[in-house]
Amino acid sequence: MSPTVQTNVKVEFDPKNMPFRRLGPSGLRVPVFAFGGWLTLGQSVRGTRTKELMKVAFENGINMFDTAEAYNNGESEIDMHVAPAFICDFRVLTMIRTVGEMPLRNLDIVVPTSFIIEGTQESLARLGLDYVDVIFAHRPDHSVPMEEIVRAFNFVIEQGWSFYWATSEWSAEDIEEAFHVATKLNLMGPIAEQCQHHMFHRERPEKEYAKIYRKYAIGTTVWSALASGLLTGKYNDGIPEGSRFDIEKNFFSNTIEGLQSAEGKEKIRKVRELTKLAKEELDTTPAVLALAWVARNPNTSTVILGATKPEQILENLKAIEVMKKLTPEILEKIEEILGNKPDALPTFGRPPLDLLGRL
Numbered sequence: 001m002s003p004t005v006q007t008n009v010k011v012e013f014d015p016k017n018m019p020f021r022r023l024g025p026s027g028l029r030v031p032v033f034a035f036g037g038w039l040t041l042g043q044s045v046r047g048t049r050t051k052e053l054m055k056v057a058f059e060n061g062i063n064m065f066d067t068a069e070a071y072n073n074g075e076s077e078i079d080m081h082v083a084p085a086f087i088c089d090f091r092v093l094t095m096i097r098t099v100g101e102m103p104l105r106n107l108d109i110v111v112p113t114s115f116i117i118e119g120t121q122e123s124l125a126r127l128g129l130d131y132v133d134v135i136f137a138h139r140p141d142h143s144v145p146m147e148e149i150v151r152a153f154n155f156v157i158e159q160g161w162s163f164y165w166a167t168s169e170w171s172a173e174d175i176e177e178a179f180h181v182a183t184k185l186n187l188m189g190p191i192a193e194q195c196q197h198h199m200f201h202r203e204r205p206e207k208e209y210a211k212i213y214r215k216y217a218i219g220t221t222v223w224s225a226l227a228s229g230l231l232t233g234k235y236n237d238g239i240p241e242g243s244r245f246d247i248e249k250n251f252f253s254n255t256i257e258g259l260q261s262a263e264g265k266e267k268i269r270k271v272r273e274l275t276k277l278a279k280e281e282l283d284t285t286p287a288v289l290a291l292a293w294v295a296r297n298p299n300t301s302t303v304i305l306g307a308t309k310p311e312q313i314l315e316n317l318k319a320i321e322v323m324k325k326l327t328p329e330i331l332e333k334i335e336e337i338l339g340n341k342p343d344a345l346p347t348f349g350r351p352p353l354d355l356l357g358r359l
Contacts, residue, residue, distance in 0.1 A: 013058070013063050014059070014061070015031070015061045015063075016060055016061040017061065017320060018031045018032065018033070018060070018061025018062065018317075018320065019031070019032045019320065019323075020032070021219070021300075021301050021302070022219070022301070023134070023164070023191055023192050023219050023221075023301045023302070024166075024191035024192045024216075024217055024218040024219035024301060025191060025216065025217040025218065026163075026164055026191045026192075028091070028133060028134070028163065028164065028191075030064050030091060030221075030301055030302045031061055031062050031063060031064055031302060032295050032300075032302055032303065032320070032323075033061075033062055033291075033295070033302065033303050033304075033305055033316070033317060033319070033320070034062060034064035034065065034066055034091075034093075034221065034302045034303070034304045034305065035053070035054065035057040035062050035064070035065055035066070035304070035305050035306075035307070035313070036065070036066035036067065036223065036304040036305065036306055037050075037065075037066065037067045037071055037076040037079070037080060037306075038066075038068070038071055038076070038223065038304075038306060039071075039306065040306055040307070040308055041053075041067070041071070041076045041079050041080060043071075043072045043075065043076070044308060045079075045308050046079055047079070049308075050079045050080065052310060053307055053308075053309075053310060053313065054080070056310040056313050056314070057305075057313055060313065060314065060317055061317070062305075062313075063091055064091040064092075064093065064133075064302060065080060065091070065092050065093070066092075066093045066094075066194075066221065066223075066304050067080055067092070067093070067094050067095075067127075068094055068095035068096075068136070068138055069094065069095065069096060069119060069122065069123050069126075069138075070095065070138060074122070074123075074126050077094065077123055077126035077127050078126045080092075080127060081126060081127055081128040091133040091134075092127065092129060092132045092133055093132060093133060093134045093135075093136060093166075093194075093221065094123045094127065094132050094135060094136070095135070095136035095137070095138035095168055095194070096115075096116055096119040096120055096123065096135060096136065096137065096138055113148055113151070113152040113155075116137075116149070116152040116153060116156065117152060117155065117156065120135060120156050120161050120162070121161070123135075124161060130160070130161075131160055131161050131162055131163070132161070132162050133162070133163050133164065134162060134163065134164045134165065134166050134191070134192065135153065135156055135161070135162040135164075135165050135166070136165070136166045136167065136168045136192075136194055137149065137153065137165065137166070137167050137168060137170070137190075138168050139168060139169050139170075140167070140169070140170045140171070140174045146174075146177045146178055146181050147181050147185070149178070150178055150181045150182050150185065150187055150189070151185070151187070153165035153188075153190075154182075154187040154188055157188060164188070164191045164192075165188065165190055165191070166190045166191055166192040166193065166194065166221070167190045167192075167193050167194070168193070168194040168195070169193075169194070169195060169196070170190075170193060171204075171208070172204075172208045172209050172211065172212050175190060175193060175209075175212050175216075175218070176212065178190055179215075179216055189216065190218065191218060191219070192218055192219050192220065192221055192301060193209065193212075193218055193219075193220050193221075194220070194221045194222075194223060194304075195209075195220050195222065195223070196222070196223055196224045197220060197222045197223075197224075197225065197294055197297075197300070198222075198224060198225050198226060198227045198231060198290060198294060199227070199231060199270075199274070199290055199293060199294075199334075199338055199340075200227050200230070200231075200267055200338075200340070201224075201227070202340060202341070202342055203342050205220060205222075205297075205299070206297075206341075206342050207342035207343070207345070209299070210345070213299045219299060219300065219301030219302075220299055220300050220301060221301055221302050221303075221304060222294055222300055222302070222303045222304060223304050225290060225291055225294045225295075225303050225304075225305075226287055226290055226291065227290075228255060230255075230259075230267065230268075230271065231271060231274070231286055231287060231290040232285070232286060232287040232290075233271055233272070233274075233275045233285070233286040233287070235259065235268065235271075236268055236271055236272055236275070270337055270338060270339075271286060273337045274286045274289060274290070274334070274337055277289070277330075277333060277334070277337065281330060281333070282322055282325055282330070284318065284322050285315070287315070287316065288315065288316065288318045288319045288322050289319075289322060289334075291303060291305075291316055291319035291322075292319040292320075292322035292323040292325075292326060293326065293331075293334065295319060295320075295323055296323045296326055305317075
């Protein structure tokens, strides 16, 4: 996926024991675990360290990499530019900001469509690529007509700059509208939604999107599956030096403050119980358990991992084996600890349908 023909021999991709799934309804096969650069690549991790992390990920079955123009103002994309030079057969996802998120430009002469088109071109230049596999709309922008957004992303696809487009943290209502517009115009709708999904954040990915999964078969590319590190157990006894909450104090100030509240303390209590369950029942860590729990969801296409050290990637990938151990009994114990499973949609007294028939 290099912009020029390479004459040197590259390392061929070996999927190892990595499971692959289709990204939503598309034919694009993606690894259940991907690697992303939010808050790390191009920031606290740069240069040879970025290359080392991407190499370790690739050598262990990950050939999908996630970034965005918003990550450290494009520095994440720039830092990932040279890293893939030694590999082939890899997927790149990047996210384009909407008008409301863009740096101040002359809005009198720059229309929303231009933001998407120019943003895509600028991202490709920073990445050193001719195209990416999927381009995401990074957050919704309700000041722009949906038809304009759908047309702009389809223009990007028609130019060969991306194969597909997707959304990030859009509501089910927004995604539904995008599909209606795309159908009306005979254009491509979004194939995936990049959402936050973890044991403490379930309502949107598990309930709000339920009809979207059924109607359009979109998949999710999950971010923050570890609740920014809370589910690793590292914050069970305070904030250790060198941790994400320590390094990014300002960014996570509200989260850190929230841990002192009754709700925050209750989350820590639950993490301690999950830590015990992970060790005693599965001989693993709470982090690996949390990753496996999200990955086993049939609507999850891929879970984006973040890491600052190679050993973190290797540790997180143990979730592949733990996924197989999540029996109904174990899952029920997890639900008892969490106590936050979203309520099912009301049936208003109607009897259930035949589970073997069409829903």
